[in-house]
Amino acid sequence: xxxxxxxxxxxxxxxxxxxxxxxxxxxxxxxxxxxxxxxxxxxxxxxxxxxxxxxxxxxxxxxxxxxxxxxxxxxxxxxxxxxxxxxxxxxxxxxxxxxxxxxxxxxxxxxxxxxxxxxxxxxxxxxxxxxxxxxxxxxxxxxxxxxxxxxxxxxxxxxxxxxxxxxxxxxxxxxxxxxxxxxxxxxxxxxxxxxxxxxxxxxxxxxxxxxxxxxxxxxxxxxxxxxxxxxxxxxxxxxxxxxxxxxxxxxxxxxxxxxxxxxxxxxxxxxxxxxxxxxxxxxxxxxxxxxxxxxxxxxxxxxxxxxxxxxxxxxxxxxxxxxxxxxxxxxxxxxxxxxxxxxxxxxxxxxxxxxxxxxxxxxxxxxxxxxxxxxxxxxxxxxxxxxxxxxxxxxxxxxxxxxx
Numbered sequence: 001x002x003x004x005x006x007x008x009x010x011x012x013x014x015x016x017x018x019x020x021x022x023x024x025x026x027x028x029x030x031x032x033x034x035x036x037x038x039x040x041x042x043x044x045x046x047x048x049x050x051x052x053x054x055x056x057x058x059x060x061x062x063x064x065x066x067x068x069x070x071x072x073x074x075x076x077x078x079x080x081x082x083x084x085x086x087x088x089x090x091x092x093x094x095x096x097x098x099x100x101x102x103x104x105x106x107x108x109x110x111x112x113x114x115x116x117x118x119x120x121x122x123x124x125x126x127x128x129x130x131x132x133x134x135x136x137x138x139x140x141x142x143x144x145x146x147x148x149x150x151x152x153x154x155x156x157x158x159x160x161x162x163x164x165x166x167x168x169x170x171x172x173x174x175x176x177x178x179x180x181x182x183x184x185x186x187x188x189x190x191x192x193x194x195x196x197x198x199x200x201x202x203x204x205x206x207x208x209x210x211x212x213x214x215x216x217x218x219x220x221x222x223x224x225x226x227x228x229x230x231x232x233x234x235x236x237x238x239x240x241x242x243x244x245x246x247x248x249x250x251x252x253x254x255x256x257x258x259x260x261x262x263x264x265x266x267x268x269x270x271x272x273x274x275x276x277x278x279x280x281x282x283x284x285x286x287x288x289x290x291x292x293x294x295x296x297x298x299x300x301x302x303x304x305x306x307x308x309x310x311x312x313x314x315x316x317x318x319x320x321x322x323x324x325x326x327x328x329x330x331x332x333x334x335x336x337x338x339x340x341x342x343x344x345x346x347x348x349x350x351x352x353x354x355x356x357x358x359x360x361x362x363x364x365x366x367x368x369x370x371x372x373x374x375x376x377x378x379x380x381x382x383x384x385x386x387x388x389x390x391x392x393x394x395x396x397x398x399x400x401x402x403x404x
Contacts (some may be wrong), residue, residue, distance in 0.1 A: 006026070054076060096141055159195050306354075
């Protein structure tokens with residue numbers, strides 16, 4: 001870690017609480033939810049954000065989600081990210097980012113490198129403060145928030161999956177979002193690999209940059225036989241990016257191992273009803289690009305697509321441009337139903353307004369054929385009607401089972 005100096009911590013969250021615990025507690029937090037000062041069970045003091053005095057602090061570490069426009073960030077004079085705080089202790093590290101797929105790719109790569117002692121952390125759920133610094137490899141899922149706040153730490157390998165504008169309320173512009181995703185290149189050294197989608201506005205870098213524009217390019221460049229991999233579409237891309245690392249570091253492509261990897265729940269998770277018809281739970285598709293990838297995965301069938309929720313103002317037109325070229329019927333649910341109806345009419349796509357997930361499933365159940373696919377891929381967050389995307393996915397399965 002940076003020093004024995006206990007930092008001031010911004011945001012009383014998973015990341016900062018783990019840092020405080022690693023330092024034995026007795027740290028000072030500033031948090032928007034604190035209406036008055038209090039002390040937690042580890043003797044940490046949590047204060048309202050407006051009480052922060054930059055002159056009284058020698059070092060500040062922020063939880064990743066605190067935006068750059070926040071008064072705490074703007075007034076801090078010695079700010080660093082969680083990555084920066086642990087930069088000196090960080091072993092060989094592989095950072096993985098992208099709009100979608102970074103969790104799956106992180107999991108895949110950690111699985112492939114498990115016998116090499118790799119551990120994973122970061123945005124995937126384990127704070128760096130809880131990672132073993134004696135592990136030879138850290139595989140870190142890296143959010144654009146973390147990358148924005150990081151100025152010192154640097155990866156040995158940086159893997160960037162395709163990006164589409166996201167979190168624009170946080171980053172401000174699509175250009176800043178892209179710049180934050182490319183920020184690791186600024187500190188990377190000669191010979192260190194950066195694998196990036198083609199067409200981005202790359203900064204000057206000493207890294208060895210490989211730009212890819214297709215699955216075919218990745219397969220050819222790293223000499224990987226895609227016919228031996230069981231995954232399709234976006235998950236095939238995740239697998240190729242993970243295998244590119246084992247090929248680069250160890251000249252190793254283990255098809256049996258990658259094929260043994262199991263995807264997370266709620267990621268294109270398939271089930272069949274009592275009549276043997278295919279239903280797909282892709283509730284984790286909370287943004288545009290994830291749903292686009294799901295549609296591409298199943299476009300060899302007629303798709304009955306359940307769409308909708310809280311889209312946070314995202315431009316969904318690229319999804320509808322794709323949908324108008326496919327055999328599809330939409331079943332709209334959630335807070336953005338009216339917006340979806342307008343887009344469906346604009347692009348002449350058949351749809352049924354269902355309001356709720358249960359209505360959508362019951363409607364599809366009676367309308368569908370044996371050979372089509374019913375796909376829940378909402379392109380939106382779930383909080384308008386559910387506790388989480390997991391809750392939404394669990395309800396999807398529960399309702400289908402109740403009808404069998």
